[in-house]
Amino acid sequence: SSELTQDPAVSVALGQTVRITCQGDSLRSYYASWYQQKPGQAPVLVIYGKNNRPSGIPDRFSGSSSGNTASLTITGAQAEDEADYYCNSRDSSGNHLGVFGGGTKLTVL
Amino acid sequence: EVQLVQSGAEVKKPGESLKISCKGSGYSFTSYWIGWVRQMPGKGLEWMGIIYPGDSDTRYSPSFQGQVTISADKSISTAYLQWSSLKASDTAMYYCARLSGDSSGYYLDYWGQGTLVTVSS
Numbered sequence: 001s002s003e004l005t006q007d008p009a010v011s012v013a014l015g016q017t018v019r020i021t022c023q024g025d026s027l028r029s030y031y032a033s034w035y036q037q038k039p040g041q042a043p044v045l046v047i048y049g050k051n052n053r054p055s056g057i058p059d060r061f062s063g064s065s066s067g068n069t070a071s072l073t074i075t076g077a078q079a080e081d082e083a084d085y086y087c088n089s090r091d092s093s094g095n096h097l098g099v100f101g102g103g104t105k106l107t108v109l
Numbered sequence: 110e111v112q113l114v115q116s117g118a119e120v121k122k123p124g125e126s127l128k129i130s131c132k133g134s135g136y137s138f139t140s141y142w143i144g145w146v147r148q149m150p151g152k153g154l155e156w157m158g159i160i161y162p163g164d165s166d167t168r169y170s171p172s173f174q175g176q177v178t179i180s181a182d183k184s185i186s187t188a189y190l191q192w193s194s195l196k197a198s199d200t201a202m203y204y205c206a207r208l209s210g211d212s213s214g215y216y217l218d219y220w221g222q223g224t225l226v227t228v229s230s
Contacts, residue, residue, distance in 0.1 A: 035217070088156075
């Protein structure tokens with residue numbers, strides 16, 4: 001199986017740009033997807049594939065990837081972006097399973 | 110509109126059995142994998158396993174193999190997660206989600222609202 005590593009916590013000033021990263025060997029072969037989870041709510045997909053946003057996700061959210069690292073960037077962070085963010089990638093074992101990162105708690109100051 | 114609607118919260122005793130459900134609508138239920146994800150209190154997301162309702166092909170993450178059973182009834186567009194003997198450590202929120210993507214990567218594009226399972230004597 002694979003492992004994905006995220007920083008446990010990141011903070012950003014209101015209106016500034018923040019990058020949340022995710023590292024893992026499987027990211028050399030597969031794109032990451034990113035999920036936002038607010039307290040008491042189900043996760044929501046915010047970025048998938050090379051850099052795709054589902055309908056309804058603001059364009060301040062973007063994704064990128066280089067080597068074994070995937071990044072989620074929020075350009076002009078808003079108060080409502082304060083949440084936990086999880087990366088996910090396909091497991092490199094080939095059985096169609098996935099693996100999540102440990103999550104990053106984003107605080108908007 | 111794609112929807113996954115999960116069954117309601119459960120309170121069980123250790124050793125009891127349980128089966129929770131996830132009903133899909135608004136899309137071809139047999140054409141997408143469904144995944145189950147565990148979130149223990151205050152913790153992160155864990156991938157438990159997946160099922161393809163079209164032919165019931167099922168895959169389990171190593172940590173959950175033998176601990177739970179994933180199944181589906183395509184005639185009623187419903188996936189299930191079940192335990193034969195619950196433990197206190199099974200206390201968690203359980204989510205189902207639809208799996209989309211291709212060989213370049215998968216993603217969970219629609220999620221159920223979650224089912225809270227509490228196991229306590």
